[in-house]
Amino acid sequence: MTLPGVLFALVAAGLAPMACDACTGGQAARFEASFERAHTVFGWGLTVSLLVLATAWLLPWQERYAARRVGFAVVAPFAVAATYLVFTGMVDWP
Numbered sequence: 001m002t003l004p005g006v007l008f009a010l011v012a013a014g015l016a017p018m019a020c021d022a023c024t025g026g027q028a029a030r031f032e033a034s035f036e037r038a039h040t041v042f043g044w045g046l047t048v049s050l051l052v053l054a055t056a057w058l059l060p061w062q063e064r065y066a067a068r069r070v071g072f073a074v075v076a077p078f079a080v081a082a083t084y085l086v087f088t089g090m091v092d093w094p
Contacts, residue, residue: 002053005080006046013042013087020094030092038090045083052076 020031056072059065 002049002076002080005077006049009042009046009080009084009087012084013039016091023094027094031094034090034092038087041090042083042087045086046080049076049079049083052079 017035020028020035023031052072053076056069056076059069059072061069
């Protein structure tokens with residue numbers, strides 16, 4: 001669920017600049033500045049999400065780590081969703 005979520009989020013964030021195709025002047029400048037900041041945060045957020053997923057897989061496959069592995073695996077898709085919501089909240093949409 002995490003990897004398809006990352007793919008969807010990347011596509012949606014990649015298409016976001018088209019929302020301001022008709023923007024002019026100050027509106028375009030505000031959008032571009034906010035988009036650049038938001039895209040940087042978005043990239044780091046997805047990196048954290050993938051690291052959480054990798055942690056779930058890299059923990060030792062022993063019974064005592066089962067709860068931690070499940071916890072990390074469950075948190076990873078929610079981290080992707082939270083990252084996308086933060087991204088859309090940071091962009092100054094026209």
